[in-house]
Amino acid sequence: MMQGLFLALLAGSLVSMQTIFNSKVNQRVGSWAATAFVLGLGCVASLLIGLLFEGKHLFDLQKMKLWYWFSGVIGVGVVTCLMQGIKRLGPTYAISIVLTAQLGFALFWDLLGWLGLEQVPFRFQQLIGVLVIIGGIVVFKAGGRRERQQSSKLM
Incomplete structure (x- = not known):
């Protein structure tokens, strides 16, 4: 339980920090370039860390429902909308x-x-x-x- 609480708190702090960084990138290069940059670097980092910790099992993709594969597309909406929200609301x-x-x-x-x-x-x-x-x-x-x-x- 304590580990779960710690990880949830850590995730909250990382999300907050990431959104601030994303909005700063957005100010320099624009919304779509920032989204591509942020998610592209996230993809590379996820692949490298996944290979390090899971090895070849990283690609053992079990039978998954088709719509779960669209999570990355939803991520584009999350990053873009959040950057624009921060730009307009702080x-x-x-x-x-x-x-x-x-x-x-x-x-x-x-x-x-x-x-x-x-x-x-x-x-x-x-x-x-x-x-x-x-x-x-x-x-x-x-x-x-x-x-x-x-x-x-x-x-």
Whole structure:
């Protein structure tokens, strides 16, 4: 359990750092070139690390449903949309919305048992958790707006 918590925290910090780096690359070369660059380097790194740790078993691809192969295409959408979101909203606001949407949709997929997931029964606490996070984003955004208004009055 502790290892899972640590890895989840590490993943969250890496996603946050990656999105900031991606947005900086996007500022220099544009959205599509940045997406190709980021995902291309990720592909090379994944292949090398996979070969190092799994060897020839890396390519033992079991019978998989066709639509699972489109995960990389979805990744293009993730990287592109996130870079554009950061460009328009800033990193903290954009990432908080992305994480909330990720949690909300994960809950949705779990509840319905879609995409090959085992169906999980609905509990009211799950909905409250998502709503609390959304409330936190609203408070965060409203607090930032109030600070900007106060600082502009001082000038």
